[in-house]
Amino acid sequence: MKKKKKLYEGKAKVLYTTEKANQVIQHFKDEATAFNAKKKEVIEGKGVLNNFLSEFFMEKLNNVGIATHLIKRLNMREQLIEKCEIIPLEVVVRNIAAGSLSKRLGIEEGTRLPRPLVEFYFKNDELNDPLVTENQIATFEWASEAELGEMFELALRTNDFLSGLMSGVNLTLVDFKIEIGRALRYSGDKLLIADEISPDTCRLWDTTTKERLDKDVFRLEQGSLSEAYTEVASRFDLLPRNVKSVVK
Ligand code: TMP
Numbered sequence: 625m626k627k628k629k630k631l632y633e634g635k636a637k638v639l640y641t642t643e644k645a646n647q648v649i650q651h652f653k654d655e656a657t658a659f660n661a662k663k664k665e666v667i668e669g670k671g672v673l674n675n676f677l678s679e680f681f682m683e684k685l686n687n688v689g690i691a692t693h694l695i696k697r698l699n700m701r702e703q704l705i706e707k708c709e710i711i712p713l714e715v716v717v718r719n720i721a722a723g724s725l726s727k728r729l730g731i732e733e734g735t736r737l738p739r740p741l742v743e744f745y746f747k748n749d750e751l752n753d754p755l756v757t758e759n760q761i762a763t764f765e766w767a768s769e770a771e772l773g774e775m776f777e778l779a780l781r782t783n784d785f786l787s788g789l790m791s792g793v794n795l796t797l798v799d800f801k802i803e804i805g806r807a808l809r810y811s812g813d814k815l816l817i818a819d820e821i822s823p824d825t826c827r828l829w830d831t832t833t834k835e836r837l838d839k840d841v842f843r844l845e846q847g848s849l850s851e852a853y854t855e856v857a858s859r860f861d862l863l864p865r866n867v868k869s870v871v872k
């Protein structure tokens with residue numbers, strides 16, 4: 625499948641059209657950003673690691689019937705995906721208090737929540753992706769009521785599945801963010817998990833040591849992001865053979 629023209633460039637990825645109207649190529653860049661791109665750096669090899677990790681997680685989800693946009697990985701940095709109309713919401717699931725939840729509600733980081741918490745943030749960089757209510761989602765028609773129900777279900781099933789997968793390699797899934805899209809192939813009638821699932825979009829702590837192995841390493845300047853992501857990839861036996869030439 626060949627790239628045709630650039631469709632969209634975001635902070636961490638670029639999308640290209642292909643010969644097929646329903647299929648798009650997603651290219652993973654090495655840029656790392658945090659705090660709405662106020663902090664920025666190029667981290668060599670990050671795009672390759674996230675391409676492999678996101679492929680791995682999404683393929684596993686596809687296999688258990690949680691539909692994602694992934695069709696197949698094409699090469700070190702690119703994957704073929706279903707074209708979607710992205711619902712303008714970031715769906716966050718939390719198992720343990722951390723990040724903005726701890727800050728907003730004063731819950732000590734590391735506190736296990738009584739049950740998984742699903743939150744929606746409006747995808748809007750100018751507004752800094754504000755937390756929104758279900759009522760706001762309905763009022764502004766960002767998603768229909770049926771879609772909202774489906775999004776909750778997708779988010780919680782994804783959480784169950786990924787939490788188990790992570791615990792198998794001694795990682796704790798503290799929280800994560802997914803984006804959900806309406807698949808063009810099904811005229812928008814089917815929801816798919818889109819974007820990426822990687823240590824950029826999850827908080828992953830080593831279960832024993834509580835060491836952070838995700839983008840917080842970069843956000844909080846707590847060490848090497850490429851070492852942390854390489855550690856996650858190696859626990860799943862995912863390191864591309866020539867990874868030494870891409871990850872320094
Ligand atoms: P938060 O605690 O900063 O709200 O983040 C919750 C989860 O969402 C965490 O796993 C990191 C992820 N996340 C993103 O993927 N993109 C973002 O822009 C933000 C703010 C968080």
Ligand code: ASP
Pocket residue numbers: 635657658659660661662824839843
């Ligand atoms: N993805 C956001 C940014 O690039 C924020 C974050 O992940 O912390 O700025």
